[in-house]
Amino acid sequence: MSNKLPPIEVHDLTVAYRKKPVLWDIDFDVPEGKLIAVIGPNGAGKSTLIKTIMGLIEPVSGKILVYGKPVDRERPRIAYVPQRESVDWDFPISVYELVLMGRYSHLKLFRRPGSNDRRIATEALEKVGMSDYAGRQISQLSGGQQQRVFLARALAQQADIYLMDEPLAGVDAATETTIFELLSVLRDEGKTVLVVHHDLQSVSGNFDWVMLLNLRLVAFGPREEVFTTENLQKAYGGRLNILTQVVELAKEKSFVREPGHE
Amino acid sequence: MSELLNILQYLDDPNARYVLAGTFLLGISAGVLGCFAILRRRALVGDAVAHAVLPGVCLAFIIVGDKDPFALLIGSMIFGWISMIVMDAIVRNTKLSTDASIGMVLSVFFGLGVVLLTYIQSTGNVNQSGLDAFLFGNAASLLPGDVMVFGTLSVIILIVIAVSYKEMKMVSFDPGFAKSIGYPVKRIEFLIATLMVMTITVGLQAVGVVLMASMLIIPAAAGRYWTESLGIMIVIAGAVGAISGVGGTVISGLAPAMPTGPWIVVTALFLFLISFMFAPKRGEVIRKLKNMRNRVRVQDENVLKTIYLLEEQDGLAGKVRSMRDILKRRRMNIRKTRSSLARLHSDGLIQLIPGKPAGYLLTDEGRARAMRLVRVHRLWELYLTSHVQIAGDHVHDDAESMEHLITPEIEEQLTSLLGRPATDPHLRKIPYGETTTGGGLLS
Structure with missing residues (x-):
């Protein structure tokens, strides 16, 4: 990894949904090779942040760079794990087919996956401990198994950056352990991993860096420095109520900051 | 016998064979495309678009002056797209929900179409005969030229789907992920929508705008019953579509006054019902049979268990039990x-x-x-009280049903989790086989 450019740079990012700001003036650089937890209360804009980085949501203003380039030019290097609820699990495909979709990021349109892609997909399934389920229909999976399969699809992408939206939501204890192990393996391989996370209990011991988010970027840095009671209070309550009130007011008055105004 | 003769006579007519080839191809392409429509939950959009193309067809007729298939095609494509854009715009820019916008577009465009249709009929244009077939379909009104155009279109639709299958599957299943890996999701969705408008146009004259959506929905819904694989579902839906198209055309052709659309729908529905009832795994009959077999198994296991509990009670393994003894221990239906x-x-x-x-x-x-059975029952009771914090007097009924369900693997997990306990929450012994009640049970 000779690249000196940070995996992700976010500059002055503001995102609004139906004129209601959900992210306000976010600015940060993600360091390489760290396992990062993105935490914050419900509606803090955690999912929105990674969806915006992936280009799924158009920001009102701001700039996002992946290894110094617009995300569209670095897509094969960045893998995204959507929330489990975002798809119809009754869709008629098998576990293996789903994981193979991870390889589509390296395939040209209208090209079929080859034997190398199949091998990588099989290995990804092995890594999450789901090899026995390859032929199963995805509707037969439990919540934890669904998360593992989603993770396997991302592994099959063989990316350098992983953005994961609540990969630990609704999983059993065994799956949680498996997933945390996988995440640290990725980090040890030098990958950059950003995980939207909801469980404050399991942040210590599992993550290197922490990003606290609540409409604004409350704090971002090494876990020991950032994951403090004071910061948590800032993110989850107290003074931020004023910001929430202002946001509500802005929504009422249909006020959105125009791009380009500083 | 005479019916068969009629069919043979009908098939003898070269024009009829043309028409059959047309509805056959239409059935396949509608069935195949319908799979994507229902899996993306766009079935109703298909219905709205089918109704909305009517004014386009009528306008094309007014402008060109006859039923030129290309003109009709262009008219219906334009209105199909307009209707989709309007539906989308309504949802995006107003507080109306998707179903309201679909309903509005469907009825307003269709109403406009009927107005134009009535206007054309009032002009007395000699070429208009058969234009009312657009409402309920009349395959017999298809001319060989129409069939050539629409048949070619069906084939093109199928080729496009075959080529872009991987992309359409990806976008239908997980559009967010597809976008994240750089797929042109908007363009692929537009492609699917265009194919849908094309299919609807192809089917207009044979099936009619009112019932065209059923050609998209019913074969795909039938196909879903038979398989868990999208590829196989598509093949079955195409076959169901083809059979319904041909079947409906033949039936309506035998009685020329009958519109084709309703007969195609009836045929498709018949095939759907067969799928709904008899498909393995998902079919209702199979499910009922499975349920019945399960109930019988539970009943048998309960009787078996009751005899064992009698042995456990008095410790006499060699004692013969009468049915009365058994029924005294556990109240059950005598006949069963x-x-x-x-x-x-x-x-x-x-x-x-x-x-x-x-x-x-x-x-x-x-x-x-x-x-x-008894062991699993008691292990489960213990698990519920010790690990799920359910009171001891509330666990029996649950265990009573779980004992028939728990697999050997789960039993093993329970045993190791609980550390191979000796007794259940009611302090009854948990039997493991080698330490038995009364002694010598296994001898």
């Missing part, structure tokens, strides 16, 4: 108990000792099975 005993006997799980009254004795295999 009798048939359970007969089944258990023929399965070699109990011995029948003739006499008055006849008695029953567990065989070694039967005792092992019964013991396992």
Whole structure:
């Protein structure tokens, strides 16, 4: 990894949904090779942040760079794990087919996956401990198994950056352990991993860096420095109520900051 | 016999064969495309678009002056797209929900179409004959030229789907992920929408705008019953579509006054019902049979277990039990108990000792099975009280049903999790086989 450019740079990012700001003036650089937890209360804009980085949501203003380039030019290097609820699990495909979709990021349109892609997909399934389920229909999976399969699809992408939206939501204890192990393996391989996370209990011991988010970027840095009671209070309550009130007011008055105004 | 003769006569007509080839191809392409429509939950959008193309067709007729297939095609494509854009715009820019916008577009565009259709009829244009077929379809009104155009279109639709299958599958299943890996999701969705408008146009004259959506929805819904694989579902939906298209055309062709659309729908519905009833795994009949078999198994296991509990109670493993003893221990339906005993006997799980009254004795295999049921029951009760914090007097009923369900793997997990406990929450012994009640049970 000779690249000196940070995996992700976010500059002055503001995102609004139906004129209601959900992210306000976010600015940060993600360091390489760290396992990062993105935490914050419900509606803090955690999912929105990674969806915006992936280009799924158009920001009102701001700039996002992946290894110094617009995300569209670095897509094969960045893998995204959507929330489990975002798809119809009754869709008629098998576990293996789903994981193979991870390889589509390296395939040209209208090209079929080859034997190398199949091998990588099989290995990804092995890594999450789901090899026995390859032929199963995805509707037969439990919540934890669904998360593992989603993770396997991302592994099959063989990316350098992983953005994961609540990969630990609704999983059993065994799956949680498996997933945390996988995440640290990725980090040890030098990958950059950003995980939207909801469980404050399991942040210590599992993550290197922490990003606290609540409409604004409350704090971002090494876990020991950032994951403090004071910061948590800032993110989850107290003074931020004023910001929430202002946001509500802005929504009422249909006020959105125009791009380009500083 | 005369019916068959009629069909043969009908097939003898070269024009009819043309028409059949047309509805055959239409059926396949509508069935295949319908799979994507229903999996993306766009079935109703298909219905709205089918209704909305009517004004386009009528306008094309007014402008060109006859039923030129290309003109009709262009008219209906334009209105199909307009209707989709309007539906999308309504949802995005107003507070109306998707269903309201679909309903609005469907009725307004269709109303406009009927107005234009009525206007054309009032002009007395000689070419208008058969234009009312657009409402309910009349395959017989298709001319060889129409069939050539629409048949070619069907083939093009199928080729496009075959080429872009991987992309359409990806976008239908997980559009967010597809976008994240750089797929042109908007363009692929537009492609699917265009194919839908094309299919609807192809089917207009044969099926009619009112019922066209059923050609998209019913074959795909039938296909879903048979398989868990999108590829196979598409093949089955295409076949169902083809059979319905051909079947409906033949039936309506035998009685020329009949519109084709309704007969195609009836045929498709018939095939759907067969799928709904008899498809393996998902079919209703199969499910009912499975349920019935399960109920019988539970009943048999309960009888077996009751004999074991009698042995446990008095510690006499060699004692013959009458049906009265069994029913005294556990209240059960007499007739069902009798048939359970007969089944258990023929399965070699109990011995029948003739006499008055006849008695029953567990065989070694039967005792092992019964013991396992009791063991699982008590393990489960213990698990519920110790790990799920449910009060001891509330766990029996749950265990009563779980004992028939728990697999050997789960049993193993329970045993190791609980550390192979000796007793259940009611302090009854949990039987493991080698330490038995009364002694010598397995000898």
